[in-house]
Amino acid sequence: MLRLPTFTYESPATIDEVLALLADNPGRARLVAGGTDLLPNMKHGIEEADIVVSLSRLPGLSALAELPDGGVSIGAMMTLETLASHPTVRARYPSLAQAVGLVAGPHHRRMGTLGGNVCLNTRCVYINQTHFWRESLGYCLKKDGSACHVVKGGKRCVAAASNDSAPVLMTLGARLVLTSQARGERIVGIDDFFQRDGVQNKVLEADEMLLRVELPAPAAGLHGAYMKLRVRDSIDFPRLSVAVAFALRDGAVHDLAIVVSALAAVPQRMRNVTELAEGRAPDEGLFEEIGAACFGQCHPLSNIDGDATYRREMVPVYVKRALRAAIEGGVSS
């Protein structure tokens, strides 16, 4: 088995203690929730920490609460298994329940959390490998090196955002509540949370933690769905993922949002599709136009397994299928 490096393990009972540990050990402490991403990455030597701070003893972070505006707040430590089967989520935000139910395999969903999923590290065929492998190749600029093997001569890491929750949360207009000892709580819209840098694709600071994810009240007639291209029907990360959401009122589409991910460091919000669809009937003709519009905007790279040309070709197919699925089943009640 691959060995974990040695580190000190802390498991505080209060958020203040967690934040203090982060503040006192700048850049050397890492948070662990379910550990299903952090620990494999530490075994591969692509993440390092002197202190690993567990969030598992913090009270109140795994609950769902109703917000005054009719939305909900979901604690960062809620497991994906709980989230996927949560009656409120399934009723009001079915595409979110669907997406997190497609993360990894059943064991991972039992351990893995929403917070860990939102904060998932980016992935790349050249980085998610052992130290031996990466040393044989020559390190890359995400860790220990200065070159990128995906974009030859590239100066920015384009490792892929691979979390299944993020695209859906973007279509639902989620807000993230972050906190740190130095600056206290702040709220960041999910679109602003991700940044175009595969090394660190989140604006989360090293001393900061995610407390909860807030979702606004679902619009009347909200439909949503999530589609994930992968090789096996379980375990695999997405090779392409598509989340759609729109309100269907009086037979017409409103406020269409589409996010495509597993392309590059940031889940990509599709431009122009809202305008294209606004007020139109949800028929195949519309879906094809929208698929074509998305195809033009998506340029998968050879950063993850699966032929990039094929992944690109699947953009319109998956967009259309997601739209159909949203019409057929993905309605908020």
Added chain:
Amino acid sequence: MAGGIERKVINTTHGPDAPHGDFTRVGQRARKIDGIGKATGEAVYTDDIVLPGMLHAKTLRSPHAHAKILSIDTSRALALAGVHAVVVGSEMPVKYGVIPWTPDENALATDKVRFIGDEVAAVAAIDEDTANAALALIDVEYELLEPFFDPHKSLVQSEPQIHETDARGQPYKKGNISKNVLLEFGEVDAAIDGAAHVVEDDYVFHGTAHAPIEPHCAVARFGSDGVLTLWSSTQIPHYVHRALARVLEMPAHRIRVIQPHLGGAFGGKSDPFSLEFCVCKLAMKSKRPVKMLYTREETFYTHRGRHPMEMHFRTACDAEGRVTGVDSKILIDGGSYSSFGLVTTYYSGQLLTGPCHFPTYRFDSTRVFTNKPPCGPKRGHGSVQPRFALEIQLDRLATKVGLDPIEFRRRNLQAENSQTVNGQTITSNGYLECLDVVEEASGWKDKRGKLPFGRGVGMAGSMYISGTNYAVYPNDMPQAGILVKLDRSGLAQVYTGTSDIGQGSSSVMATLVAEELGLRLDQVRVIAADTDLTPVDLGAYSSRITLMAGNASVDAGRKLRKQVQAAVGEHFDIPPQQVMLAEGFAFDREDGERRITSQQAFELTETKFETLAATGSYNTPDRGGDYRGGTIGASPAYSFTAHAAEVSVDTETGEIKIEKFWVAHDCGRAISPVQVEGQIEGSTYMGAAEVVLESHDVYSDESHVEAGLHRRPSLLEYTIPTSLDTPEIDARIVESIDPEGPYGAKEAGEGPLHGSIPAVANAIYDACGIWLTELPFSPGKVLAALRAKQGETSAPSPNGKASADTSVEAIRARLAAAKKGKS
């Protein structure tokens, strides 16, 4: 070998009949004898072994695909606290190889490294972390050599040579070619050129790995009595025993090899491996027991998986659909060492000559070395790849002639009791019945050519050996030996050298001995695969154990049965043959009331004959063609299989879903039907995974820095199927009762893999009219083939330069075309 001594021909067969009227154990649906222990976690695997004072070892591996080693300095590693011993290649200079004609491996590299992951040094330390830290302190100086990743390059370019010397230490004369075999039977060209129908195509079979759940592991102890004991997750303890004696330059009688429970092997544990030598050497140096457990990544470097093959096939038939000739030219990518490669090269041609009869045949197979992890035998060794090509060719011919594919195969039967074109002897053959069974079970007649576009059925047939007729090292001793000891407690103990690797061989041995002695399974205990305790058996490869060690078991059991019958007969005052042994009792056949327990019977027998034990042996009959290589592929008996598959093709995404398999397998006699069904399912599952999911792939573009690196050395990226990805499999047994096997049994472990792959290819043709010839059948390839069929030329270009492709019109047109194709 044994000069002047004539080979004793040992009881090749025992007949198909039950020893006492009806079978009592054979054919029963019994559990594997070790099944519960494995399910509960009680079974001890190699990594479960912990010895007092045991050290942990790790291997330093080459980061370069092809390089000379200029120097290795281990002094800094040795100086690290907690490190007990370091070993390098020069301490074990003797080369070995599982095939004695091609010993080209060293326990650790001596002068050069040949692939990324090749073993360079090993360290034993108080724990794994210390051993890993020590590896980083070993300084190796390399001089890089030009690497070979493309087998075509190895074919034509001989410098630099990957192996410089041959088995005798002389300069290697064949450049980077590992083995070439050209055999021709009859006038192939005339038979093909003049035929009514000819099909000619190129086929590609990619590399795949075994991916057993248990990675390789070995533990060694060098005792104060001078005995070296190795526990290893091997499927060939006997060959490992011999290799250790050779490489460690130690008398074999001072070495003991034990194989604990095994978590799968599939051919991937049938070579002697670096870790086995290293733990032994480190144990001898450190005077402490030493364990080494490979990581998952290391198992992908150790490899010995399915050889990638590029195959050109020509097959012809007459106007009535009778095959007239088959002609193939095959390029085999062997990776960096020989392993079983000599045999693989022969098998790629020799094992193809049934169940379809060829009047003429030629194959020209060449295996080359490349700087990649070494290939070797994986379930269905050597013949799964050409079988894929051939069975598609047969379907293509059937289509040309206008015959149903099943009918076409019936018309071309290599019948029972016949000789194949290459001189192999077919004894029993239940293939026709296999065809009938899958035709019926799959609803073939209602489906073939009749399902909606995108859905189809296809089939394929195959044949496989029940063991190879000759040991990998030439000798006239038995291929299988067994010892059965009867105890006053009523227990029969079976001492067998066979390796139960999960396939259930120990359960088969127990069943056969129980049958002969009229015992229940709980009255038989099997002690297996311990070279000190058990007679030699050559190991778990080539599907040899049921037939070979099974015959030996019956032999030993029968000798003891005669003694028990004699003693009990005397006791009852009846003739011995009137004594019947069944279900833990000895009866008077004429008067069932007169009975004693087996325990009482054994006491009587021991009183009469003294201490009770018998050995059993098996050796093969003379077989094979009378030409160089004619014995490779010779087997006492062949199994036959027919597969039918139903698939659906998503013509929009190119994804293939295998809906269901129907498999009928002729295993001679099913000693344990549950196990035979398990082997049919497991084989078919494994084959199906090779069609769409699994790919052992090394970056091969020399101009890229990643060249030579394994693409996906982990079980996340090397995608073995989960339960959700496994099609339903309807496994059916056909029993042809072979004259050579124990009670008529043949093999079941490998044959039922072959047809699963071409059956899917043939079903895809039925579903949407495309012939896929290049594995794996990725969705991209499916889409490309569908487009080619529809006469489309403009596929979106990879660099996005073709701007027309991104226009709404182009997309619409494409989607419309796809939709049209679907209806």
